[in-house]
Amino acid sequence: MSVETLFALAACALVGIGLYGLIVQPHPLRKLVAFNVMGSGVFVLFGALAMRGAEAGMAADPVPQALLITAIVVAFAATSVTVALLLRLIESTDNASLADEPSAGD
Amino acid sequence: MELWTSTHGGALLPAAVLAPFVGMLLGLALGGRQVQRVAFVLMPLALVLALGLAVAWQREGQTLVYLLGGWAPPLGIALRADGPAVAMLLAVAGVVCGIGLFARADFGTPVGAPESRAAFSYWLLLMAVWGALNLVFVSGDLFTLYVALELLTFAGVPLVCLAGSGETLRAALRYMLFALCGSVLYLLGAVLLYGGYGTLDMPLLAGMVRPGPVAWTALALMTVGLLAKTALFPLHLWLPPAHGGAPAAASAVLSALVIKGSWFLLLRLWFDVMPGVATLGAAQLLAGLGAAAIVVGSIVALRQKRLKLLVAYSTMAQIGYLFLMFPLAFEAGVLVHGAALSAGLLQAISHATAKAGMFMAAGLVYAALGHDRIADLAGVARAMPLAVMAFAVSGLALMGVVPSGAYLAKKLLLDAAEGSGQWWWTLVLQGGAVFTAGYVVLVLVNMLRRPAAPLQGVTPVSILSQWAALGLALCSLLLAFAAIGPVSTELIKNPLDARDLGTTLLVILGGALLALALSRRSLFAAAGAPHRDGAVRRVTMVLGMALEQFDAWVRRWTSAGLLMLLLAGLFVGLLRVGQAA
Numbered sequence: 001m002s003v004e005t006l007f008a009l010a011a012c013a014l015v016g017i018g019l020y021g022l023i024v025q026p027h028p029l030r031k032l033v034a035f036n037v038m039g040s041g042v043f044v045l046f047g048a049l050a051m052r053g054a055e056a057g058m059a060a061d062p063v064p065q066a067l068l069i070t071a072i073v074v075a076f077a078a079t080s081v082t083v084a085l086l087l088r089l090i091e092s093t094d095n096a097s098l099a100d101e102p103s104a105g106d
Numbered sequence: 107m108e109l110w111t112s113t114h115g116g117a118l119l120p121a122a123v124l125a126p127f128v129g130m131l132l133g134l135a136l137g138g139r140q141v142q143r144v145a146f147v148l149m150p151l152a153l154v155l156a157l158g159l160a161v162a163w164q165r166e167g168q169t170l171v172y173l174l175g176g177w178a179p180p181l182g183i184a185l186r187a188d189g190p191a192v193a194m195l196l197a198v199a200g201v202v203c204g205i206g207l208f209a210r211a212d213f214g215t216p217v218g219a220p221e222s223r224a225a226f227s228y229w230l231l232l233m234a235v236w237g238a239l240n241l242v243f244v245s246g247d248l249f250t251l252y253v254a255l256e257l258l259t260f261a262g263v264p265l266v267c268l269a270g271s272g273e274t275l276r277a278a279l280r281y282m283l284f285a286l287c288g289s290v291l292y293l294l295g296a297v298l299l300y301g302g303y304g305t306l307d308m309p310l311l312a313g314m315v316r317p318g319p320v321a322w323t324a325l326a327l328m329t330v331g332l333l334a335k336t337a338l339f340p341l342h343l344w345l346p347p348a349h350g351g352a353p354a355a356a357s358a359v360l361s362a363l364v365i366k367g368s369w370f371l372l373l374r375l376w377f378d379v380m381p382g383v384a385t386l387g388a389a390q391l392l393a394g395l396g397a398a399a400i401v402v403g404s405i406v407a408l409r410q411k412r413l414k415l416l417v418a419y420s421t422m423a424q425i426g427y428l429f430l431m432f433p434l435a436f437e438a439g440v441l442v443h444g445a446a447l448s449a450g451l452l453q454a455i456s457h458a459t460a461k462a463g464m465f466m467a468a469g470l471v472y473a474a475l476g477h478d479r480i481a482d483l484a485g486v487a488r489a490m491p492l493a494v495m496a497f498a499v500s501g502l503a504l505m506g507v508v509p510s511g512a513y514l515a516k517k518l519l520l521d522a523a524e525g526s527g528q529w530w531w532t533l534v535l536q537g538g539a540v541f542t543a544g545y546v547v548l549v550l551v552n553m554l555r556r557p558a559a560p561l562q563g564v565t566p567v568s569i570l571s572q573w574a575a576l577g578l579a580l581c582s583l584l585l586a587f588a589a590i591g592p593v594s595t596e597l598i599k600n601p602l603d604a605r606d607l608g609t610t611l612l613v614i615l616g617g618a619l620l621a622l623a624l625s626r627r628s629l630f631a632a633a634g635a636p637h638r639d640g641a642v643r644r645v646t647m648v649l650g651m652a653l654e655q656f657d658a659w660v661r662r663w664t665s666a667g668l669l670m671l672l673l674a675g676l677f678v679g680l681l682r683v684g685q686a687a
Contacts, residue, residue: 015294018290019667019671022283022287022667023663023664023667023668023671024664024667026663028279028283031283032283035283035286035287035290038287038290039290039293042290042293042294042297045294045297045298045301046297046300049297049300049301052301053301053304061304063180063181063300064297064300067249067300067306070249070253071252071293074252074253074256077256077260078256078259078260078282078286078289081260081263081264081282082279082282082283082286085263085267085275085278085279085282086279088267088270088275089272089275089276089279092270092271092272092275093272093275093276095272097276098276098279098280098283098663
């Protein structure tokens with residue numbers, strides 16, 4: 001198995017785990033972690049594609065690396081905004097549930 | 107047509123994107139009460155920039171292009187403004203200015219009043235939303251679009267929780283997490299496309315992309331991700347609490363503008379990047395979801411107790427309309443820029459103006475009465491005729507009465523449906539107006555009702571805000587005249603023409619019947635008096651309740667998440683089957 005395939009499989013696994021967490025985990029913090037896991041999967045895939053798509057004589061295609069670093073910054077910003085929101089929510093309600101009403105059981 | 111060199115007037119593109127962001131940073135640095143001043147200096151300035159862009163586009167007679175730093179794609183990044191982008195830029199500039207005038211009363215900081223965090227944030231976020239939207243409209247490649255979309259979400263989410271209460275914070279968090287899920291799916295699609303074709307520049311990609319597993323998966327993932335951000339049924343779990351709970355001036359921004367960003371990106375993707383990959387079957391699914399959104403959204407809107415939530419559900423229904431044009435834009439199996447696309451854009455602009463006006467009217471009623479319970483609105487029409495007028499006019503505009511933008515859009519789509527033999531969309535287009543009329547009639551009947559006792563303690567509201575709401579609503583009602591140039595004059599008729607007047611009355615009558623059958627409280631019931639329902643109404647009530655339960659189920663995280671995956675799978679399947687056929 002080539003290195004690229006290995007990376008691609010790892011990316012699949014990470015995206016899958018992330019999706020599962022985002023859908024199933026009820027706690028917002030866990031959902032946020034799941035989002036980050038899923039994001040990492042996408043980043044790994046992008047890195048693997050950069051390796052595969054390189055011109056002859058180059059170690060890797062540089063464009064995905066430039067895009068990746070931007071995507072990581074965006075994901076970091078998203079995470080910090082979400083954590084700030086979550087902290088405010090816990091501060092004001094002592095409860096981090098996302099459910100609309102107490103009766104809705106998600 | 108040259109898409110990879112800067113054109114004359116192209117420098118206006120980065121200016122239009124940067125102006126709101128410069129305003130935002132300046133406001134942040136100056137702080138306090140200066141923010142609002144900065145915003146009010148910026149608004150006319152950016153409006154003029156948008157107008158200048160439109161003039162330059164008209165004069166050049168082709169897409170405006172600006173290469174950042176002079177680097178041409180695929181290595182560099184190009185900003186481009188074509189017809190749809192220019193139209194959206196102009197519309198957003200107009201709506202933001204209207205909302206700004208309205209928000210002066212709520213978020214202004216008069217001399218002597220203490221500065222507030224909500225007001226400070228509001229103006230900053232308004233400028234950020236504006237800048238992000240402009241970037242969405244002029245971005246030339248899929249990655250810049252991703253960044254623009256994230257900027258839009260980061261600016262939109264805090265608008266939800268300006269009030270800072272637990273309920274709004276929860277709504278904001280739901281919105282944020284669901285939107286993040288959507289954006290990762292979008293990014294995954296973009297990455298796959300890069301892997302397959304080695305570029306993300308839209309015209310370059312359009313020339314290379316071929317139907318195949320990479321393109322199918324990418325298009326399906328990106329479409330579903332964007333649907334989650336646009337809140338098309340059944341992925342609307344975040345919309346009602348977010349739009350219904352935010353302050354009126356913020357709801358207007360969210361409902362009128364923010365959702366249009368991801369919708370516009372979807373247009374770009376289907377029409378400009380992968381017109382040959384998209385299939386009629388997939389487009390039928392998209393429009394089918396739109397039709398379901400209209401039915402479910404409108405009926406659940408009828409069952410709301412609070413006016414702002416009703417308007418939020420109305421937004422969910424109206425989002426459905428924006429997707430009806432997809433199957434009607436096919437010619438010989440390929441998506442083309444044509445009358446159906448123009449109709450879709452017209453619908454979006456028309457909804458932006460009308461919905462901003464409607465949320466403002468609802469906010470004014472809330473401010474004046476201190477509540478927005480629909481059952482207790484009697485007497486409002488007498489107390490604040492301008493606001494009620496604004497609600498009525500925006501309602502008429504949403505229904506698509508002559509000469510509103512929605513009317514012209516409907517006309518174009520009906521022609522397209524007839525031309526392509528898709529009669530079922532004719533039914534949806536004609537029936538949709540009845541559903542819209544239902545909740546408009548319900549609210550107006552309650553507003554126009556004579557109160558049991560004269561209304562006491564009505565807080566006076568700003569006249570300027572009332573005029574701003576009415577102004578935006580009127581813009582929507584008269585939008586068809588603005589579109590005369592690019593479309594055709596023959597399509598606009600005299601609104602008092604017997605046939606059109608008849609259609610309008612029929613739609614309102616149908617809406618009244620719907621409201622009679624499905625509203626939470628009978629329209630005839632006087633406030634407080636006991637009332638017995640007839641047999642028919644008892645059946646329809648059960649139907650309404652069932653639909654409400656269904657909506658609540660769909661809006662649970664697990665159901666929405668699974669539906670998202672299911673839709674992605676369906677899109678891949680339909681794209682594949684369509685190509686084989």
